[in-house]
Amino acid sequence: MKKIVVILLLIVLLSTIAHAQHPVIRPVPNGSVGIGVRSANEKSPIFAFLCSLLLPGGGQFYTENNLKGVLFFAAQTCMLSVILYEHQKAENSWLRYKRTGDPAYYEDYSHYKEKRDDHLWWGGLIWGLSCADAYIDAHFYRFNAEMSLKIVILEMRF
Numbered sequence: 001m002k003k004i005v006v007i008l009l010l011i012v013l014l015s016t017i018a019h020a021q022h023p024v025i026r027p028v029p030n031g032s033v034g035i036g037v038r039s040a041n042e043k044s045p046i047f048a049f050l051c052s053l054l055l056p057g058g059g060q061f062y063t064e065n066n067l068k069g070v071l072f073f074a075a076q077t078c079m080l081s082v083i084l085y086e087h088q089k090a091e092n093s094w095l096r097y098k099r100t101g102d103p104a105y106y107e108d109y110s111h112y113k114e115k116r117d118d119h120l121w122w123g124g125l126i127w128g129l130s131c132a133d134a135y136i137d138a139h140f141y142r143f144n145a146e147m148s149l150k151i152v153i154l155e156m157r158f
Helices: 002-018 045-054 058-062 066-100 103-139
Strands: 023-027 033-037
Touching (some): 045 058, 045 103
Antiparallel strands (some): 023 033
């Protein structure tokens, strides 16, 4: 019960912080440096990274990419569930092997342990991609997608 309360408090804290304005150092007109506030169309890449690091999909929700946030949350939650399931199966097989000495239980243990370790790698990859995606999305927050790209072709004649 305590873990659930801590997790809920963490979610509330992160959602409160996510909507706060972050100070940033900017040059002011007289040439000196002043501390300002990020405009409404900017997001902090470091904060987005940290949100994804602490909460699956948190950085995507912070950068207002809700669909990606839901997808990363679902992927990381499912992966964690599979890892815990495989770990529990490995532990049960290990206990049965220790109790009975039956080599079939040791084979089961090895099988589940190997699957758990594989899923740990995949889970880490998804987690890393989530953090990197949030970081990049914060850099491109409110990027003007309608900007046109002009290609200039120079013709050279000899």
